[in-house]
Amino acid sequence: MKSLAELAAIREKMQGKVVLREGSGDIRVVVGMATCGIAAGARPVLSAFVEEINKRVLAGKITVTQTGCIGICQFEPVVEIYEADKEKVTYVKMTPEKAKEVIEKHLVGGKVIEEYTISNI
């Protein structure tokens, strides 16, 4: 059973990492979470990003944030990837499976998955 003691253990562990985590967020993953995104399945997509990044210990490098409607409701769930000195990449009609693939190939591998981007529609 999960307990607050376990949370205290996470705290102990994280405090040692605080220095490492400064300067974090080289890559920003932004998931659209307005009515259109949520209805189209954005929640499991966002969960997949959070779980997978946690599992692969990429937290120091990637931050995941949420945004409202960006105006392309028909292509939801929409995920935007911002990386310093690079052009923004917009992935459309995302699924949890595609999210894992984006982490593997794009965020870790550095290669944009063109077929999932908005320019490929």
Added chain:
Amino acid sequence: MKELSLNILDIAQNSIKAGASVISIELEEREKFFSIRITDNGCGMKADFLANVTNPFTTTRTTRKVGLGIPLFKLAAEQTGGSLTITSRHESEHPTDHGTVVTAVFDPTHMDFTPLGDIASTITILIQGSPDIHWIFTHKKENGCVSLDTDELKAVLGDVPLNTFEVIAWIGDYIKEQYFGL
């Protein structure tokens, strides 16, 4: 929306947008009765906006002129014979005690009742997106209660942010385990 927990995720975004610092999500379940109440201390709505808030052509969004969040939630309640009520106090008239309360009542035995679905995901994602808000979640059932208060977690976590990936994972499991324990 396929799950009521998705409606909750959606409606709570309005509270976040209203600048709330405390948002509480209360579910209550007993025989032939299910209610969802979302209470915030955000800026509130003025009477004329409130009067039209269930109209799909009333919205705060800027990218389109339609807002379906509240109409969809209302529909989900009314299709079970239930109802949606919203009360609000705008900050211009109530400078110290403003905010909004959205209450939806359902008949869970009705064939058109939408299942609650993955409420643990909804709560974790809300906290992940807005870790500075004080979130209070309670789900009262006849056989017990599931609850989470982010202030209690913050007291343990100290400087470690609530939206740290490991903490978010812990919160999800913590809620799920409470449900298993009922």
